[in-house]
Amino acid sequence: MQIAELNKTATQVRRDIVRMVHQCKSGHPGGSLGCADFLTALYFEIMHVNTDFKMDGIGEDLFFLSNGHISPLFYSVLARRGFFEVKELGTFRHINSRLQGHPTTHEGLPGIRIASGSLGQGISVAIGAALAKKLNGDDKLVYALTGDGELQEGQIWEAAIFAAAKKVDNLIVTVDWNNAQIDGSTQQVCDLGDLHAKFKAFGWEVLEMKGNVMEDVVFTLTQAQLKAKQGKPIVILMHTEMGFGVDFMMGTHKWHGSAPNDAQLESALSQLEETLGDY
């Protein structure tokens, strides 16, 4: 897909996100908006996926969302990619919906392979899936996304040690490095320090990218693919802005987990062109 087409898709995904959290008056728009370019590129350009969903994903690239609270983004991208009908996005967080507040396999929603929400677990799961691919002689790759605040969880670093020690080199992890979490900036809450140096010291191949510039996202993900299967796990430190695409949601951590009111929704949608038709 051309960059312009990817941008159009990402813009529609952003409209979906703000509409979804508005209609249920809850959810996490900030990180969802910030990662919209990345996940759009991944599903529409980078990964080989089969929308006729099969849990084992044999012969496909796999994606695991560790920071499950950005579920509005995940659901929108899956629906727009064809895993289920876009009209189902309107059921987000409603009773009896397959689109739970945090992603789950429990309701049988196509495209979801693990529950996430309690943070820090997704990289481990992705490692397991990557090891299964190696055992199965499956040459496709495994991708995972984590938040930056999530890196405060200890399990992340258990996984980081393991993936390097065991040369899990069919794994590409992206960190949404937006410097923001619920209680404030990551620096204020519990400073992560030099993430580049940390992952490098843990034995990972480290890339950085501008997560809200589509050209750079596609370029860097392609670079990461080329660096796969060379003995090291790969991490992409993705610089994003929480709330990207909606002016009043940017430059603050306050939209991590709150929904816009009617007037705010109108203002947000006026900044996001309806490119593919609303659900």
Added chain:
Amino acid sequence: MSLQDITFTDKKDTRSGFGVGIHEAGKANPNVVAMCADLVGSLKLEKFIEDFPERFVQTGIAEANMIGIAAGLTIGGKIPVATTFANFGTGRVYDQIRQSVAYSDKNVKICCSHAGLTLGEDGATHQILEDIGLMKMLPHMTVVVPCDYNQTRLATKAIIERVGPTYLRFGRPVWPIFTAAEDSGFEIGKAQFLSEGTDITIIACGHLVWHAVMAGQELEKRGISVEVINMHTIKPLDVDAILKSVGKTKCVVTAEEHQRNGGLGDAVAQVLIQNTPYPQEYVAVNDSFGESGTPDQLLEKYGLMPKDIIAAVEKVMARK
């Protein structure tokens, strides 16, 4: 079927039964992947690793990561068997099991040794007495607690063949072997009747099944008709077996190497209270941590010996 006929010819640790069982399962099914968090010798995994090195995942001392990796392995069709001590494989990683395994309904087998007081001298930090409760509370989870070496071997193979998240609990000490090596009638979810009786039902799991047998033998000598049930599967619980037995005996003693709160006894009590509230007494650890000591010293001090089962039987029969 009389309890007097039950004897043992040999003693072995239940964890060795696991070691043989996982090796046999690994030989039969190429999707079986063994995992361990730096306790290979304690879990008796040496033969599996020797014969199937490519299907062994050593995570180091990182149990949370091990559970997550196990969940991921299932996605590619593997059957991961995650092993460590019971304390580290359940309580330490409860949230990982809850979200990535149980809620996600992944075919992960969590197989843990050194459960309960009988791990002995290491003391209370390692003697988990809450794991049955923790695991049986989780939706989707099957919980199996075999009673001896032979049954642990059979249970290991059975849980691997059956699809679904499962916790298998076993232990460290050498213990009498009194069930058959093959064709013992072991079936997940189906209680094993070791004797038929009409005066008292004793329901036990794990190491305490042998103590229930010894207690029953003594009670029989006193003219009491004892029905001993080996409830090796705590979840799904064989409700029909319980109701069938108490329908005759009208009273129950439960015996387990676990906290009274949340264990086998509570599971049985729930069945009685909803169906036919006959009196029940517990033989279990009563809201206490363990401590260092030999297994026998600890079982004595914490009231889990055959004489404690006999005392509980006398008490509950007086309440009929």
